[in-house]
Amino acid sequence: xxxxxxxxxxxxxxxxxxxxxxxxxxxxxxxxxxxxxxxxxxxxxxxxxxxxxxxxxxxxxxxxxxxxxxxxxxxxxxxxxxxxxxxxxxxxxxxxxxxxxxxxxxxxxxxxxxxxxxxxxxxxxxxxxxxxxxxxxxxxxxxxxxxxxxxxxxxxxxxxxxxxxxxxxxxxxxxxxxxxxxxxxxxxxxxxxxxxxxxxxxxxxxxxxxxxxxxxxxxxxxxxxxxxxxxxxxxxxxxxxxxxxxxxxxxxxxxxxxxxxxxxxxxxxxxxxxxxxxxxxxxxxxxxxxxxxxxxxxxxxxxxxxxxxxxxxxxxxxxxxxxxxxxxxxxxxxxxxxxxxxxxxxxxxxxxxxxxxxxxxxxxxxxxxxxxxxxxxxxxxxxxxxxxxxxxxxxxxxxxxxxxxxxxxxxxxxxxxxxxxxxxxxxxxxxxxxxxxxxxxxxxxxxxxxxxxxxxxxxxxxxxxxxxxxxxxxxxxxxxxxxxxxxxxxxxxxxxxxxxxxxxxxxxxxxxxxxxxxxxxxxxxxxxxxxxxxxxxxxxxxxxxxxxxxxxxxxxxxxxxxxxxxxxxxxxxxxxxxxxxxxxxxxxxxxxxxxxxxxxxxxxxxxxxxxxxxxxxxxx
Amino acid sequence: xxxxxxxxxxxxxxxxxxxxxxxxxxxxxxxxxxxxxxxxxxxxxxxxxxxxxxxxxxxxxxxxxxxxxxxxxxxxxxxxxxxxxxxxxxxxxxxxxxxxxxxxxxxxxxxxxxxxxxxxxxxxxxxxxxxxxxxxxxxxxxxxxxxxxxxxxxxxxx
Numbered sequence: 118x119x120x121x122x123x124x125x126x127x128x129x130x131x132x133x134x135x136x137x138x139x140x141x142x143x144x145x146x147x148x149x150x151x152x153x154x155x156x157x158x159x160x161x162x163x164x165x166x167x168x169x170x171x172x173x174x175x176x177x178x179x180x181x182x183x184x185x186x187x188x189x190x191x192x193x194x195x196x197x198x199x200x201x202x203x204x205x206x207x208x209x210x211x212x213x214x215x216x217x218x219x220x221x222x223x224x225x226x227x228x229x230x231x232x233x234x235x236x237x238x239x240x241x242x243x244x245x246x247x248x249x250x251x252x253x254x255x256x257x258x259x260x261x262x263x264x265x266x267x268x269x270x271x272x273x274x275x276x277x278x279x280x281x282x283x284x285x286x287x288x289x290x291x292x293x294x295x296x297x298x299x300x301x302x303x304x305x306x307x308x309x310x311x312x313x314x315x316x317x318x319x320x321x322x323x324x325x326x327x328x329x330x331x332x333x334x335x336x337x338x339x340x341x342x343x344x345x346x347x348x349x350x351x352x353x354x355x356x357x358x359x360x361x362x363x364x365x366x367x368x369x370x371x372x373x374x375x376x377x378x379x380x381x382x383x384x385x386x387x388x389x390x391x392x393x394x395x396x397x398x399x400x401x402x403x404x405x406x407x408x409x410x411x412x413x414x415x416x417x418x419x420x421x422x423x424x425x426x427x428x429x430x431x432x433x434x435x436x437x438x439x440x441x442x443x444x445x446x447x448x449x450x451x452x453x454x455x456x457x458x459x460x461x462x463x464x465x466x467x468x469x470x471x472x473x474x475x476x477x478x479x480x481x482x483x484x485x486x487x488x489x490x491x492x493x494x495x496x497x498x499x500x501x502x503x504x505x506x507x508x509x510x511x512x513x514x515x516x517x518x519x520x521x522x523x524x525x526x527x528x529x530x531x532x533x534x535x536x537x538x539x540x541x542x543x544x545x546x547x548x549x550x551x552x553x554x555x556x557x558x559x560x561x562x563x564x565x566x567x568x569x570x571x572x573x574x575x576x577x578x579x580x581x582x583x584x585x586x587x588x589x590x591x592x593x594x595x596x597x598x599x600x601x602x603x604x605x606x607x608x609x610x611x612x613x614x615x616x617x618x619x620x621x622x623x624x625x626x627x628x629x630x631x632x633x634x635x636x637x638x639x640x641x642x643x644x645x646x647x648x649x650x651x652x653x654x655x656x657x658x659x660x661x662x663x664x665x666x667x668x669x670x671x672x673x674x675x676x677x678x679x680x681x682x683x684x685x686x687x688x689x690x691x692x693x694x695x696x697x698x699x700x701x702x703x704x705x706x707x708x709x710x711x712x713x714x715x716x717x718x719x720x721x722x723x724x725x726x727x728x729x730x731x732x733x734x735x736x737x
Numbered sequence: 738x739x740x741x742x743x744x745x746x747x748x749x750x751x752x753x754x755x756x757x758x759x760x761x762x763x764x765x766x767x768x769x770x771x772x773x774x775x776x777x778x779x780x781x782x783x784x785x786x787x788x789x790x791x792x793x794x795x796x797x798x799x800x801x802x803x804x805x806x807x808x809x810x811x812x813x814x815x816x817x818x819x820x821x822x823x824x825x826x827x828x829x830x831x832x833x834x835x836x837x838x839x840x841x842x843x844x845x846x847x848x849x850x851x852x853x854x855x856x857x858x859x860x861x862x863x864x865x866x867x868x869x870x871x872x873x874x875x876x877x878x879x880x881x882x883x884x885x886x887x888x889x890x891x892x893x894x895x
Contacts, residue, residue, distance in 0.1 A: 535785075
């Protein structure tokens with residue numbers, strides 16, 4: 118048996134001097150991974166020194182795929198099997214997706230979320246996103262030649278529960294431990310705030326490839342408080358490309374439905390290239406060769422601006438709404454930050470500057486800023502950086518409610534509530550003797566259920582028969598710091614209860630994820646074993662470490678017996694770790710987690726009580 | 738507790754408490770610690786929400802002093818107040834542009850602010866909680882109207 122190490126009293130032993138934590142910006146057009154090295158957040162490059170990974174996945178056959186630049190290059194030649202902008206499909210049903218005519222894919226209509234038919238079979242957007250995330254995970258592992266402890270993944274602030282859950286599932290599928298989902302504008306603010314030590318109220322205008330976010334944040338001494346947020350999860354640079362394609366097609370007298378999938382992909386790429394070139398020139402040639410025609414002419418910046426003015430206006434409408442929600446006037450804003458590659462378009466910069474009456478800040482690379490901020494947050498969450506004490510107080514972007522009689526929505530959590538939050542509302546039965554209640558959870562701002570997003574349905578059964586209106590059913594919505602919802606319903610008289618963690622109805626079960634993990638990401642049995650062992654050891658170390666430092670700080674909360682019991686569990690973990698069987702390590706880790714749960718609860722309550730001590734309502 | 742509160746002090750105190758209790762502080766610890774941190778963090782947010790919003794704070798004070806609001810069963814309003822409400826609603830129905838609506842919103846906001854000053858007077862100086870409760874009910878009407886105007890503007894801009 119190996120000798121157990123005992124550390125100096127009062128010192129926390131730390132086998133991993135530094136835990137490797139990464140921040141991932143999973144974007145519509147491209148994705149990045151960043152990490153804090155030597156105190157500086159930086160994007161990690163691939164072998165060729167490129168930090169950007171195009172968010173494109175090409176399936177070659179049942180087993181092989183290309184991800185990134187190679188896939189992007191193959192898009193025109195193999196449009197059906199080369200998936201780009203998959204972020205727009207995350208957590209979305211087929212009826213949610215506009216402009217189907219322009220998409221070169223074969224979409225499948227599955228309940229809850231679309232699927233894409235490829236040469237490798239039917240793929241869900243979650244699986245495709247997982248390919249991108251796994252590529253970035255491997256890049257980070259190679260950079261550090263070590264395992265990744267955990268990741269912060271960014272999502273658009275305006276993502277609803279289904280889109281957030283889908284993103285978290287994709288990360289899990291890619292074998293990443295998600296420390297936190299954070300909102301892209303918040304991540305950008307972190308990167309800016311720490312670099313510039315800014316204080317005040319900031320507007321973060323984030324126009325990406327497929328999503329638009331606006332967040333109003335108040336920065337004070339390391340606290341990033343989101344005051345309000347708004348946007349459009351289906352508005353981005355892609356739409357500018359599409360508007361340009363439509364303009365070109367109209368000018369050339371071509372109809373969209375006469376184009377082959379290759380033509381559509383070629384038009385898309387030509388439009389994007391033209392758009393990018395117009396950021397630096399007043400006019401550029403637009404040229405594309407299609408199957409039966411070729412299109413060549415000079416595109417003017419002014420025409421592009423006119424063809425896309427309605428899109429820019431839509432972003433400004435969302436900005437005005439966010440200001441109204443924040444109860445702030447334009448002139449209360451101390452600075453405007455531009456984020457996202459699409460803010461390179463001169464017409465966007467011009468419109469934002471003229472709306473706020475001030476030049477926006479653009480001194481950080483708009484492509485990288487989100488990943489950089491995510492990495493800073495990840496580094497802090499794993500406890501590497503206790504110096505910079507930052508705290509994120511984010512809000513829920515869209516209201517949550519329950520369907521009531523007549524297809525109306527009863528709002529339970531209004532938008533822009535600071536997270537985490539729990540809110541409750543009482544409901545009652547409609548008929549005499551009613552013993553069950555169907556609950557339909559929806560998200561959105563409209564009054565009719567049909568106009569909101571359906572998140573989940575569940576039932577509360579076993580209500581004792583009473584006259585109509587006598588039962589008191591309290592429905593509690595709890596939204597965690599990631600913006601993910603769980604719902605609890607309880608009949609107050611009888612105590613009958615029902616609970617669900619809201620998962621979009623495409624819901625990958627944990628078993629499915631485990632199966633997919635086996636199938637997709639490990640070819641050789643040995644690899645899988647090695648990975649499982651490494652992961653089990655990281656988990657075991659994580660918990661052992663937390664327990665040791667808890668004991669060092671608060672051992673006086675425990676009786677002698679309790680202390681001995683916890684020590685015994687830690688020894689089991691250490692033994693299992695040496696033996697090297699993943700399942701045994703996991704079991705021992707589980708046992709330790711269970712055995713220290715009460716201790717953890719005691720510590721937490723004591724810590725927070727101390728912070729609150731002596732404060733009551735009179736002293737606030 | 739006084740109705741009049743320094744918002745900056747309240748904000749600072751809220752952030753100070755969240756620094757202690759927010760689940761992110763316990764990200765490296767187990768699920769149990771996370772769960773408890775979340776419960777505390779939720780309660781702190783709840784308290785802050787109730788205290789920072791003047792209308793909620795006023796309602797809470799009335800309730801504490803035995804004058805609950807019960808808005809749904811106390812719908813009687815002074816006549817001139819109702820007249821004003823009707824005029825605003827007619828104006829809102831007639832409004833066609835965002836500017837029109839902004840004007841209506843700024844008028845109702847101004848009346849709301851005046852009402853808040855009166856509430857402060859009633860609560861902190863005369864300490865007449867049932868009179869304050871009636872003023873709170875009136876202000877709730879105004880705030881509901883203002884949020885309807887905002888919703889109309891949102892719709893118009895979509």
